[in-house]
Amino acid sequence: xxxxxxxxxxxxxxxxxxxVIKCTYSDSASNYFPWYKQELGKRPQLIIDIxxxxxxxxxxxxxxxxxxxxxxxxxxxxxxxPEDSAVYFCAAYGGSQGNLIFGKGTKLSVKP
Amino acid sequence: EAGVAQSPRYKIIEKRQSVAFWCNPISGHATLYxxxxxxxxxxxxxxxxxxxxxVDDSQLPKDRFSAExxxxxxxxxxxxxxxLEDSAMYLCASSKQGxxxxxxxxxxxxxSVL
Numbered sequence: 393x394x395x396x397x398x399x400x401x402x403x404x405x406x407x408x409x410x411x412v413i414k415c416t417y418s419d420s421a422s423n424y425f426p427w428y429k430q431e432l433g434k435r436p437q438l439i440i441d442i443x444x445x446x447x448x449x450x451x452x453x454x455x456x457x458x459x460x461x462x463x464x465x466x467x468x469x470x471x472x473x474p475e476d477s478a479v480y481f482c483a484a485y486g487g488s489q490g491n492l493i494f495g496k497g498t499k500l501s502v503k504p
Numbered sequence: 505e506a507g508v509a510q511s512p513r514y515k516i517i518e519k520r521q522s523v524a525f526w527c528n529p530i531s532g533h534a535t536l537y538x539x540x541x542x543x544x545x546x547x548x549x550x551x552x553x554x555x556x557x558x559v560d561d562s563q564l565p566k567d568r569f570s571a572e573x574x575x576x577x578x579x580x581x582x583x584x585x586x587x588l589e590d591s592a593m594y595l596c597a598s599s600k601q602g603x604x605x606x607x608x609x610x611x612x613x614x615x616s617v618l
Contacts, residue, residue, distance in 0.1 A: 398546075426606065435595065435609040436547065481546050491537075491560055492607060494546030 394419040396484050398495030406503055411472050413498045415482035416464040424485035425458060425465045426492070431478045439480075440467070472502045506530065508610035510596050516616045522584040525613045528577070529598030535559075537607065538571055538581050539595040547595055553579065583615075591617045 395418040405411050417425075426441035442449045442456045442465065449456050453472075458465040469476055482495045509528040517523050529536050535554050539547035550569065552560040556576035564571070568587070573579040583590055595612045599605040 396546075428609075433614075435611050437609070438606055441606065483546075491549050491552055494548070496546050497544070 394422060394484055394493040396482060396493050396495040398482050398498055400498060401496065402499045402501070404501045404503065405472050407472060407474060409472055411467075411469045411476070411500055411502075413467045413480055413482070413500070414464060415466070415484075415495050416462075417484040417493075418463065419484070420460075420463060422484040425456070426483050426485070427456060427467050428481045428483065428494075429478045430481065430497075436481060469500075472500075474502050474504050476500060477502045508596055508598050508608055510610035510613055512613055513611065514614045514616075516618065517586055518618050519588055520585040522582065523586055523615060524583075525581045525594050525596075525615075527579045527581070527596030527610060529579075529596070530608055533598035533600055533608075534576075535599045535601060535605070536573055536579050537597040537599075538579070539597060539609075541593040541595055541612070543592070550581070586615075586617045588617050591615055 398415045423444040427439050428436035429439045430436040440451050440454050440456050442458050447458055453470045455468040479497045479499050481497045483492045485492045511526050515523055537552050538550045540550050541547045550564045551571045553573045556573050569583055571581045593612045593614050596610040597607040599607050
């Protein structure tokens with residue numbers, strides 16, 4: 393079945409710097425890759441997603457890139473702000489299991 | 505548009521007791537999911553419904569967990585009897601169709617089993 397690996401598990405950056413979180417997936421049939429942000433004690437919220445027919449997608453300070461050949465996708469946050477501090481989860485959908493498999497999460501801390 | 509509603513927000517029980525969680529998805533969303541999120545980990549799918557039918561319950565510990573969505577709208581998840589390792593956040597999510605559609609999560613129920 394699908395397996396999603398996420399790195400790093402923790403990431404600390406200075407306000408204004410960029411942050412990059414990387415994920416790899418195992419099932420080449422997966423075709424949908426969302427990213428969720430979860431603040432402490434709150435629900436995961438979708439921040440951006442990408443489908444397998446697209447290589448890159450951008451939404452203001454957030455971008456996601458997908459390399460289907462290498463089976464990895466990344467989240468890029470530019471000009472980070474303290475309110476970006478949260479746990480970020482990548483996920484992969486589709487393939488043989490037909491459901492969303494999450495990575496273990498990256499705790500991002502943005503220091504003012 | 506109202507979001508996914510879940511209750512209760514918190515629950516503390518002793519091991520071997522029973523507990524039930526309720527979820528009401530976004531109106532019009534055919535697919536409903538129950539996820540278990542253990543502290544420090546990503547959500548893990550327990551069961552997926554399409555309308556009132558089960559699509560995937562392969563990771564549901566059926567000896568103690570059960571779920572239903574009788575009328576294809578709201579759903580309940582039950583644990584009977586609870587174990588210490590069931591302590592987790594139980595998240596309900598919904599999507600319009602399920603096949604690669606965006607998932608919207610509820611606020612979750614934080615369960616502590618003592």
